[in-house]
Amino acid sequence: MVLEPRVIYLDHAATTLTRSEVVEAMLPYFHDRFGNPSSIYRIARESRKVVESARESVARALGAEPGEIYFTSGGTESDNWAIKGVAIANRKKGDHIITSSIEHHAVLYPARYLEKQGFSVTFLPVDSTGLVDPGTLEDAITEKTTLISIMTANNEIGTIEPVREIGKIARDHGITFHTDAVQAVGHIPVSVKDDTIDLLSLSAHKFNGPKGVGVLYIRKGTRIDPLLHGGAQERNRRAGTENLAGIIGLSTALEIAMQSLFREMERQKKLRDRLIAGLLSSVPHSRLNGHPEKRLPGNVNISFEYVEGESILLSLDAHGICASTGSACTSGSLEPSHVLLAIGLPHEVAHGSLRLTLGEENTDEEIDTVLGIVPGIIERLRAMSPLYPGKEKECHV
Amino acid sequence: MYSEKVMDHFANPRNVGEIENPDGVGEVGNPVCGDIMRMYLKIEDNRIVDAKFKTFGCGAAIASSSMATELVKGKTLEEAWEISNQAVAEALEGLPPIKMHCSVLAEEAIHKAINDYRVRQGLSPWGEKTPHYHEGGEECELPEEPQGTAGDGALQR
Numbered sequence: 001m002v003l004e005p006r007v008i009y010l011d012h013a014a015t016t017l018t019r020s021e022v023v024e025a026m027l028p029y030f031h032d033r034f035g036n037p038s039s040i041y042r043i044a045r046e047s048r049k050v051v052e053s054a055r056e057s058v059a060r061a062l063g064a065e066p067g068e069i070y071f072t073s074g075g076t077e078s079d080n081w082a083i084k085g086v087a088i089a090n091r092k093k094g095d096h097i098i099t100s101s102i103e104h105h106a107v108l109y110p111a112r113y114l115e116k117q118g119f120s121v122t123f124l125p126v127d128s129t130g131l132v133d134p135g136t137l138e139d140a141i142t143e144k145t146t147l148i149s150i151m152t153a154n155n156e157i158g159t160i161e162p163v164r165e166i167g168k169i170a171r172d173h174g175i176t177f178h179t180d181a182v183q184a185v186g187h188i189p190v191s192v193k194d195d196t197i198d199l200l201s202l203s204a205h206k207f208n209g210p211k212g213v214g215v216l217y218i219r220k221g222t223r224i225d226p227l228l229h230g231g232a233q234e235r236n237r238r239a240g241t242e243n244l245a246g247i248i249g250l251s252t253a254l255e256i257a258m259q260s261l262f263r264e265m266e267r268q269k270k271l272r273d274r275l276i277a278g279l280l281s282s283v284p285h286s287r288l289n290g291h292p293e294k295r296l297p298g299n300v301n302i303s304f305e306y307v308e309g310e311s312i313l314l315s316l317d318a319h320g321i322c323a324s325t326g327s328a329c330t331s332g333s334l335e336p337s338h339v340l341l342a343i344g345l346p347h348e349v350a351h352g353s354l355r356l357t358l359g360e361e362n363t364d365e366e367i368d369t370v371l372g373i374v375p376g377i378i379e380r381l382r383a384m385s386p387l388y389p390g391k392e393k394e395c396h397v
Numbered sequence: 398m399y400s401e402k403v404m405d406h407f408a409n410p411r412n413v414g415e416i417e418n419p420d421g422v423g424e425v426g427n428p429v430c431g432d433i434m435r436m437y438l439k440i441e442d443n444r445i446v447d448a449k450f451k452t453f454g455c456g457a458a459i460a461s462s463s464m465a466t467e468l469v470k471g472k473t474l475e476e477a478w479e480i481s482n483q484a485v486a487e488a489l490e491g492l493p494p495i496k497m498h499c500s501v502l503a504e505e506a507i508h509k510a511i512n513d514y515r516v517r518q519g520l521s522p523w524g525e526k527t528p529h530y531h532e533g534g535e536e537c538e539l540p541e542e543p544q545g546t547a548g549d550g551a552l553q554r
């Protein structure tokens with residue numbers, strides 16, 4: 001891997017580096033084998049062939065049929081397509097959609113857009129660990145409900161949702177079920193057959209593939225309108241010349257991720273749990289956000305009271321550590337993360353959140369380094385904070 | 398995104414802490430918005446002889462507090478009153494537009510601390526001009542309880 005040696009990259013939920021094997025696999029498709037898969041001469045036929053074998057490979061990884069895999073420009077497009085495409089195609093049948101309050105904006109904002117177009121949307125609450133309650137979800141179903149969209153795993157707090165149960169409820173009621181699996185695919189087992197998923201979004205850059213390419217899985221027989229109208233690509237459902245190299249990169253990255261899935265899960269879980277335990281024990285007034293067990297193997301999200309997230313990130317950056325926060329101060333908006341608010345954190349505690357997300361290149365030594373650095377940073381910032389009662393005055397609640 | 402000056406004042410903030418028996422204290426901001434600044438002043442013969450701060454907030458808020466305490470030290474109260482948020486930002490070699498409100502906080506903290514002194518002296522407070530405004534002009538107030546929908550504009554990854 002080619003990161004500067006000094007940098008400790010702990011923001012894999014934001015994006016991952018593109019593996020060199022993946023870049024290698026992509027390169028020929030820029031220069032030598034650049035043919036448009038829709039053309040008829042030999043180099044074009046070759047492009048067609050590799051796109052179709054990439055499709056087969058992705059289908060295998062998800063437990064799907066190749067004809068159910070549609071390449072897109074990434075997670076955002078896949079989510080938009082699923083939400084708007086299903087809502088519009090089924091409008092005569094009903095105009096009600098159910099989703100959760102902790103979805104990525106790529107699901108939430110299309111849902112809000114549909115509200116403006118006259119649809120009604122239920123944004124389900126979550127419990128303090130970020131879980132959607134299947135019972136509450138079932139109660140929200142009406143005869144007008146045409147779509148349920150619940151993410152497989154949350155990008156901020158790592159909570160893994162009960163997708164199998166939700167898929168079964170949706171199936172029982174004859175409602176289409178979409179899941180945003182952008183943070184899950186390539187990191188935990190996902191099977192569209194076992195979990196009765198009708199639509200699933202994934203994005204290559206979250207599993208060491210390139211940015212700007214993704215997939216929407218669409219179960220055969222699902223009623224959905226196109227999002228992009230134009231050429232006849234992707235069996236007339238998604239117009240636009242295929243991102244040839246990107247598609248090769250996506251399938252190659254997914255194949256490699258699937259080969260070491262369980263080994264890497266176990267390895268990251270150990271690092272994750274060491275990081276969580278170490279931070280909680282060395283920093284008073286800290287709390288874990290998300291679920292203690294139903295959690296992505298690479299996700300750590302901790303709130304440090306009395307400090308603000310952006311100043312934690314800047315301090316970490318000075319040590320070459322890349323991380324992220326749910327504080328509003330990094331985004332320029334007034335509100336801290338909607339996910340942290342939805343799990344019930346007070347605003348000022350949400351402001352002090354730190355997300356560290358692990359990837360393949362992270363090592364035990366790096367975890368030690370982080371554990372050595374973070375407590376000092378928090379202490380320094382707390383010493384500056386007018387909210388901090390001081391060490392001696394700490395009250396443990 | 399931050400200038401070297403901002404990073405310097407963030408990494409090595411000047412005048413962090415409290416003043417025992419201060420002559421004036423000003424606290425502005427709101428932890429709900431992610432920022433609180435408290436400024437302590439020591440005043441002798443109408444001149445600020447020492448200033449310290451404590452701040453909960455982003456890098457720009459901490460750097461602005463640090464710079465503001467540097468700027469007020471040695472000034473008369475009238476001179477200190479005239480220090481604008483732009484002056485603080487300029488002294489920091491600029492702030493990103495979305496961070497200008499953090500420098501407004503510094504200006505307000507100076508005003509609050511000076512007026513606290515004036516009131517303690519039995520003098521009438523000077524007129525404070527700017528309440529705490531955020532980017533886009535919204536006054537900072539307690540947001541409503543979290544609802545089932547997302548906050549606007551936050552960049553998500």
Ligand SMILES: Cc1ncc(COP(=O)(O)O)c(C=O)c1O
Nearest residue numbers: 074075076104106155182203554
């Ligand atoms: C859960 C989730 N959904 C959707 C997206 C959007 O994916 P993309 O960046 O490929 O558009 C992301 C990441 O950015 C994500 O974490």
Ligand code: FES
Nearest residue numbers: 329432454455499
């Ligand atoms: S304190 Fe929140 S942006 Fe500066």
